[in-house]
Amino acid sequence: xxxxxxxxxxxxxxxxxxxxxxxxxxxxxxxxxxxxxxxxxxxxxxxxxxxxxxxxxxxxxxxxxxxxxxxxxxxxxxxxxxxxxxxxxxxxxxxxxxxxxxxxxxxxxxxxxxxxxxxxxxxxxxxxxxxxxxxxxxxxxxxxxxxxxxxxxxxxxxxxxxxxxxxxxxxxxxxxxxxxxxxxxxxxxxxxxxxxxxxxxxxxxxxxxxxxxxxxxxxxxxxxxxxxxxxxxxxxxxxxxxxxxxxxxxxxxxxxxxxxxxxxxxxxxxxxxxxxxxxxxxxxxxxxxxxxxxxxxxxxxxxxxxxxxxxxxxxxxxxxxxxxxxxxxxxxxxxxxxxxxxxxxxxxxxxxxxxxxxxxxxxxxxxxxxxxxxxxxxxxxxxxxxxxxxxxxxxxxxxxxxxxxxxxxxxxxxxxxxxxxxxxxxxxxxxxxxxxxxxxxxxxxxxxxxxxxxxxxxxxxxxxxxxxxxxxxxxxxxxxxxxxxxxxx
Amino acid sequence: xxxxxxxxxxxxxxxxxxxxxxxxxxxxxxxxxxxxxxxxxxxxxxxxxxxxxxxxxxxxxxxxxxxxxxxxxxxxxxxxxxxxxxxxxxxxxxxxxxxxxxxxxxxxxxxxxxxxxxxxxxxxxxxxxxxxxxxxxxxxxxxxxxxxxxxxxxxxxxxxxxxxxxxxxxxxxxxxxxxxxxxxxxxxxxxxxxxxxxxxxxxxxxxxxxxxxxxxxxxxxxxxxxxxxxxxxxxxxxx
Numbered sequence: 079x080x081x082x083x084x085x086x087x088x089x090x091x092x093x094x095x096x097x098x099x100x101x102x103x104x105x106x107x108x109x110x111x112x113x114x115x116x117x118x119x120x121x122x123x124x125x126x127x128x129x130x131x132x133x134x135x136x137x138x139x140x141x142x143x144x145x146x147x148x149x150x151x152x153x154x155x156x157x158x159x160x161x162x163x164x165x166x167x168x169x170x171x172x173x174x175x176x177x178x179x180x181x182x183x184x185x186x187x188x189x190x191x192x193x194x195x196x197x198x199x200x201x202x203x204x205x206x207x208x209x210x211x212x213x214x215x216x217x218x219x220x221x222x223x224x225x226x227x228x229x230x231x232x233x234x235x236x237x238x239x240x241x242x243x244x245x246x247x248x249x250x251x252x253x254x255x256x257x258x259x260x261x262x263x264x265x266x267x268x269x270x271x272x273x274x275x276x277x278x279x280x281x282x283x284x285x286x287x288x289x290x291x292x293x294x295x296x297x298x299x300x301x302x303x304x305x306x307x308x309x310x311x312x313x314x315x316x317x318x319x320x321x322x323x324x325x326x327x328x329x330x331x332x333x334x335x336x337x338x339x340x341x342x343x344x345x346x347x348x349x350x351x352x353x354x355x356x357x358x359x360x361x362x363x364x365x366x367x368x369x370x371x372x373x374x375x376x377x378x379x380x381x382x383x384x385x386x387x388x389x390x391x392x393x394x395x396x397x398x399x400x401x402x403x404x405x406x407x408x409x410x411x412x413x414x415x416x417x418x419x420x421x422x423x424x425x426x427x428x429x430x431x432x433x434x435x436x437x438x439x440x441x442x443x444x445x446x447x448x449x450x451x452x453x454x455x456x457x458x459x460x461x462x463x464x465x466x467x468x469x470x471x472x473x474x475x476x477x478x479x480x481x482x483x484x485x486x487x488x489x490x491x492x493x494x495x496x497x498x499x500x501x502x503x504x505x506x507x508x509x510x511x512x513x514x515x516x517x518x519x520x521x522x523x524x525x526x527x528x529x530x531x532x533x534x535x536x537x538x539x540x541x542x543x544x545x546x547x548x549x550x551x552x553x554x555x556x557x558x559x560x561x562x563x564x565x566x567x
Numbered sequence: 568x569x570x571x572x573x574x575x576x577x578x579x580x581x582x583x584x585x586x587x588x589x590x591x592x593x594x595x596x597x598x599x600x601x602x603x604x605x606x607x608x609x610x611x612x613x614x615x616x617x618x619x620x621x622x623x624x625x626x627x628x629x630x631x632x633x634x635x636x637x638x639x640x641x642x643x644x645x646x647x648x649x650x651x652x653x654x655x656x657x658x659x660x661x662x663x664x665x666x667x668x669x670x671x672x673x674x675x676x677x678x679x680x681x682x683x684x685x686x687x688x689x690x691x692x693x694x695x696x697x698x699x700x701x702x703x704x705x706x707x708x709x710x711x712x713x714x715x716x717x718x719x720x721x722x723x724x725x726x727x728x729x730x731x732x733x734x735x736x737x738x739x740x741x742x743x744x745x746x747x748x749x750x751x752x753x754x755x756x757x758x759x760x761x762x763x764x765x766x767x768x769x770x771x772x773x774x775x776x777x778x779x780x781x782x783x784x785x786x787x788x789x790x791x792x793x794x795x796x797x798x799x800x801x802x803x804x805x806x
Binding site: 251 | 666668669670671701703704709777778779780781782783784785786787
């Protein structure tokens, strides 16, 4: 069990609750237990949401699933659609899809990467980094960024718009489209649509590269702070292509330890159950996956941008690979684990995604009309996995002879990062909370650590910069000593 | 009173009709839309959904069952009647389990199209969330009772055109549900065939072919492109 996960004598400690911490799909909360000297004894990130999609999907026809299940999320529906459809390709009997269909799906997915990474960094995270963790909370939002840094805000909005346009042209809608269907795609890309997107590539590359440089510059202002904030060693997992390069659409699972040593490599994701295991804890509705061979205590891992840029051998696009080298150089040959470095890695991925989109648009196959593969024998069971913006996303289905889904297991990126997010807030609480009085700025330090992992948890889709938080300080008898609130009620 | 023989006034417009026609038939023939769900030109009027409600000479009734007569003053497109229609639609939505975002029929669905056309912006009533069975026992088609609105078009098609009586309604009130005429009660054990008229008459997504899911993108479907009020009698499934 992790240090600070469970205190020995909780009844003797004071409890601080941050409740709710909003996320896209519902609410989470943070609880901290402190002794009389304000020493931290327990920190937990509780995910109190219950989505229930694994059960909703049971009993539904398999061909409906990719479109229905994407309603899990409003930020990365494309990722859920593609993970589901990769599984349903196999269920429906399509062993291979056409080159045009795969490239269109890739285009959709990398468009999703651009828009999601842009909305995360510019809209949700940049107010903390550009205006300050302790800055005036009423201005610590995208509007505040737009007032102080109008050019940066504009670039963020337009980068996101570009990603949305890519999704719209491939999925039919900017959010919750229907592009990917079992066996291929239902919509080709017209020459006019391709040219429309192509025209913006140079500008998008410049802006995405500018975002990476901005994070590099911010890091240089206080390297020790950026490296150490929420820093903790952990395993890392994701998938890479057959050559060991970053591939966000398809690949084999790879895991490395905190020192960069390989734990497993090129594992067929269909057999994820051989290398990963999910654990249930009594205090959270979210499961805790870990590497089976290492056990629950030592086998937990990070997924997402910071893991992906470090588990891959290289990024197969020139500009992003150059930037990746700058980031990993911080570790001097060892992996880096600072929580704020997620943002830097995320913008490197955004740059990579724009480069991939440019290459796909230059490929003649992208305007092909052969959209559906050849159907073979129906299967009962299949797994689809994709590298979603926030990390590795697993969809596992079993379908009966009557074509209705009878089993569904989803391990979403946030679930994969569950223990890592808990460790991040434990580290930040130890670094910044111990011995200090609760303030709004302090609360925001905890939010910043959560936010670095996943905008689904940190800000939700409806509350940009206005995360509702309530912290209560109780004495050992449970009496309220003080309360700090913001944006509650 | 209008001075044209075999004509009545609909919302102030003269509507010609053939003897024996209903008000709804005459209105649609002359290009005037009256919202409707259970009416279909191939089948006898049913008068159950009440979406086609009109006021005729100060009396309220279903236009699909009321004969057109010379000189009638018929009101249809009025705020009061459209409000009643919206209420009926809201009740249909909360009684069944209609999840349009994941439904293959979305964009081709008459219920959804009418809700858009009549500007039904919310469900208003509390959802029943009734458990409704999905019957996927047939090799070619599946029956999703979550979406059934009890219009009995499949009942009439199977009985009157297919000569099979595969479908019927059983139960009362909230327990009213579509049943299948077979020993097991399953579609796969019935005489239903994919070539039946009943297979392609459902105005919602209750009877759909298998393995067809979003082959046609949302946004390019029948009612995505043209409002239902401009399409009148078109409720066949289009894939």
